Amino acid sequence: MNRFAYTRAGSVAEAVQALAGDPAARIIAGGTNLVDLMKYNVERPDRLIDITRLPLAAIEEHEGGLRIGALVPNSTVAYDARVTARYPLLASAILAGASPQLRNAASTGGNLLQRTRCYYFYDEGTPCNKRVPGSGCPAIAGVNRIHAILGTSDHCIATHPSDMCVALAALDATVRVEGPNGPRAIPFAEFHRLPGDEPQRDTTLAHGEIVLSVDLPDRDFSRHYTYLKLRDRLSYAFALVSVAAALEMDGETIRTARLALGGVAHKPWRNAQAERSLEGRTAGPETFRAAADLILAEAKPYAHNGFKIELARRAIVRGLAQAAAGTPQSQTDKRIR
Incomplete structure (x- = not known):
C-alpha cells in the first residue's frame, strides 16, 4: 500500500x-x-x-418513491420497513450478497462503485487493461470461468460484482450525482458502462462527480418479484448468474416486466426487447423461454464459461416463474424451489 x-x-x-x-x-x-x-x-x-460526515445517510420519501442516501449502509436499506414493503426485490438482492459484517459497513454509493472481482484485475503481476490500459486482457485466452458472456470487447471480459445493482437496474432507479458542473440525474441503465475500448472506466461519472443518492420510482413490484442468485457456494460468493425479476400481473397475464441479470456482463444486463416480449403474454414456461432466448441470442462463450449460457437460460425461466407466482427466492433458505 x-x-x-x-x-x-x-x-x-x-x-x-x-x-x-x-x-x-x-x-x-x-x-x-x-x-x-x-x-x-x-x-x-x-x-x-x-x-x-456528510448528510447523505437518510432514506426519505421522494416523488412517490424513496430516495436512499449514498451513505446509507446496505444493511439499513435491506431492513428498512419502507424498502421491504415497497421494494422487496432490493432488500432481497442486498441480503443475497456479502456477509452481515460487510453489509453493515458497505454504503449505497460504494456498492454502485465497487470494481470487478476478476482475478487478473486483482493480480498486480499480470496484465490487465482495466488496471493498466493497453497492457492486454489475459482472461480472454486464460482462465475465464467467472467472466462475461454478454457485452464483452476485445479489451475486457470482466463482470460487474454487485447484487444490489442488479435489483436497482430492474427497478429503473436513478442515480443523483454532484460535480464541478453542478448536479445531474443519471438513469441507472446509463450509470455503468460496457468495457468497449476503455475498460478502465466502470461508470459514466465525470471527473470530480460524487454519488449523492439513489432514487426509486413509484412502481408496485412488491408482490411479483424475485432475486435468484446462482453461485459456487450458498453464502459469501459472487454470482455466476443472477436474475432480478419484477412483474405487474393481471391474473395470469404479464402487464409489465422488468428483468436484469448479474454475473454475465460488465454491468447489470437488461434487454428491452425481451421485456417487451413478456408484456401481454400469459405467464408460463414457453413465454419465459422465449424471453431467455432473446436475452442470450448474442451471448459469446469463452473457453471455460460456456456453461453460463444454459445456466442463465434456466435461471431466467426459474426467476420469472417465481416472480409470476409471487413466491420469491428466500435468502435465508437458499435452496431453489
Missing part, C-alpha cells in the same frame, strides 16, 4: 472540489472494496477524501 494524504470533507461542495482538484484522489466511505484494492496495490490513491 502506498502512502497517501487524508482529508475529511465538511460538505458536498468541499468533497467535489477536493476530488476534482486531484486526479489521483479517491472518495472513501465504508471502504469495503477500496481498502482491499489499496492493499493489493491495484488502487494507489495519493489522497483519500472521507465523506462519512
